[in-house]
Every structure is written in structure tokens, then in C-alpha cells.
Amino acid sequence: MTDPQKVAVVTGGASGIGASVVTALLAEGYRVAALDLGGAALEAAWADEPRVLTVTANVTDRQAVAAAVATTVERLGVPRVLVNCAGIYRASNLLDTTDEDFDAVVAVNLKGTFLPSQLVARAMVEAGVAGSIVNITSVAASEATEENGAYAASKGGVTALTRALAVSFAEHGIRVNGVQPGPIATPQGLAAVADPVYAERMVGRMLLKRLAEPHEIASAVVFLAGEGAGFITGSILTADGGVLAHR
Numbered sequence: 001m002t003d004p005q006k007v008a009v010v011t012g013g014a015s016g017i018g019a020s021v022v023t024a025l026l027a028e029g030y031r032v033a034a035l036d037l038g039g040a041a042l043e044a045a046w047a048d049e050p051r052v053l054t055v056t057a058n059v060t061d062r063q064a065v066a067a068a069v070a071t072t073v074e075r076l077g078v079p080r081v082l083v084n085c086a087g088i089y090r091a092s093n094l095l096d097t098t099d100e101d102f103d104a105v106v107a108v109n110l111k112g113t114f115l116p117s118q119l120v121a122r123a124m125v126e127a128g129v130a131g132s133i134v135n136i137t138s139v140a141a142s143e144a145t146e147e148n149g150a151y152a153a154s155k156g157g158v159t160a161l162t163r164a165l166a167v168s169f170a171e172h173g174i175r176v177n178g179v180q181p182g183p184i185a186t187p188q189g190l191a192a193v194a195d196p197v198y199a200e201r202m203v204g205r206m207l208l209k210r211l212a213e214p215h216e217i218a219s220a221v222v223f224l225a226g227e228g229a230g231f232i233t234g235s236i237l238t239a240d241g242g243v244l245a246h247r
């Protein structure tokens with residue numbers, strides 16, 4: 001028996017953390033709109049799962065995200081949960097970073113968190129329902145390497161945006177929090193640790209000496225999204241295997 005109120009939207013829901021968050025929310029009884037760039041990867045990920053609605057949208061495109069939210073409301077109902085997982089990483093030293101790379105990383109990671117948050121929150125407010133938003137930021141918001149400058153700047157923005165969204169949406173009963181992971185064994189995380197500077201800086205000093213599995217981040221997200229975190233808003237939960245604790 002599904003609870004009609006348990007509707008979630010997960011951006012980046014075709015891969016990595018996003019796909020793992022979709023799986024974890026399904027286990028909690030949610031029906032989920034998995035929003036991603038679309039194509040075969042998105043369809044293949046959820047072809048056998050009737051509780052998942054696949055929605056194609058670029059998170060940097062206001063009209064596309066608005067259409068995705070409208071489709072979700074029409075097909076599943078008003079979302080009570082939004083998880084912003086869509087993100088990209090491009091390695092380069094800021095001395096060499098191109099405008100194209102800087103703009104792309106900031107657009108997807110930062111504006112691509114703002115747009116779904118605003119548009120899903122508006123749907124919640126319009127329907128008079130409370131809800132919860134969880135953003136995936138990164139330990140890169142707290143420290144930089146020689147190669148992750150644009151990404152670090154974008155994730156610093158996501159961390160600040162998380163607090164600002166929590167302030168803006170509080171009067172409507174919408175909580176907004178973030179999860180700050182260290183390296184995770186996803187396509188993006190494996191690409192990042194292929195960079196020896198990053199691997200040495202991050203994995204070399206992790207207390208747990210391994211990359212996280214995506215489900216270990218998804219469980220933190222599900223906690224923050226759910227009623228057990230009902231008094232938590234504007235917070236960032238670090239799930240990094242001890243990277244930031246260890247100098």
C-alpha cells in the first residue's frame with residue numbers, strides 16, 4: 001500500500017548517488033520522479049520499476065525543470081521531498097580553467113540546485129504542504145585541491161545556498177539541508193580519484209581508507225529528508241569517511 005503523500009523528486013536520478021537515493025526512497029514507500037538528462041541511461045535505469053517516473057530535464061533550464069515538476073504533480077502528486085543530486089566535475093587548475101568549464105560546473109552544480117529547489121518549493125507552497133529538500137554538496141566546499149577549483153567554488157555555493165534556502169522557505173514548513181560527502185565509488189568519484197593530487201589529498205588521509213558506496217550517502221539523505229530529522233534545517237551533514245577530521 002503506497003502512501004499518496006510520499007512523492008519525491010530526485011535530480012541526477014539515472015546514476016550514482018541519485019540512483020541510490022531513488023532506491024532508498026522506494027524502500028521508504030515513496031514514488032519517485034527520477035529527473036535526469038534523459039536518453040537511454042535514464043530509461044534503462046528504471047525500466048523495470050513502475051514506482052519510478054522518469055523525467056527528462058536539464059537542471060540548468062528553468063522551463064524544462066518547471067515542466068518536469070508539473071509532470072510530477074500531474075502523474076504522482078505534489079512532491080514532499082526533493083533531493084538535488086545532479087552534478088558534474090571537471091578537473092583543472094584555476095590558472096588554466098576555461099570559461100566554458102567554469103560556467104558549466106557552476107551552472108549544473110549551483111544553479112541546477114537553485115532551480116529545482118525554487119520550483120518544487122513553489123509547488124509545495126501552492127498546495128499548502130510542508131516538505132523537505134536535501135542538497136548534495138561536497139567536502140570540496142570546505143577545502144580545495146590544485147585541480148578542483150571550479151568544482152570547489154560551485155559546492156561552496158551549494159553549501160551557502162542550502163542555508164539560504166532554509167531561511168527563505170522556513171515560513172512554509174519546508175526544511176532544507178545538505179549532505180557533504182567525500183569521495184564515492186560512482187562514475188564521477190572514480191574519475192576524480194584518477195587525479196593523483198586529489199587521490200592523495202582525499203583518500204590517502206581518509207580515516208576509513210576507502211571510497212563510500214553510494215548507498216552510504218543515500219541513507220544520510222533519507223534520514224535528513226524524513227520525519228526523524230524534523231527539527232533539522234539549514235544543516236550540512238558530513239559523510240566523508242573522516243577526511244575533514246584528519247589533517
Ligand SMILES: NC(=O)c1ccc[n+]([C@@H]2O[C@H](COP(=O)([O-])OP(=O)(O)OC[C@H]3O[C@@H](n4cnc5c(N)ncnc54)[C@H](O)[C@@H]3O)[C@@H](O)[C@H]2O)c1
Binds near residue numbers: 017085109139
Ligand atoms: N562521486 C563523488 O565522489 C562525489 C563526492 C562528493 C559529492 N558528489 C556529488 O554528488 C552528486 C552526484 O554525483 P555522482 O557521483 O552520483 O555523479 P554521477 O555522474 O554518477 O551522476 C550524476 C548524474 O547527474 C546527471 N546530470 C549531470 N548534469 C545534469 C544536468 N545538467 N541536468 C540533469 N541531470 C544532470 C547525470 O546525467 C548523472 O546521471 C553530484 O552533485 C556530485 O558533485 C560526488
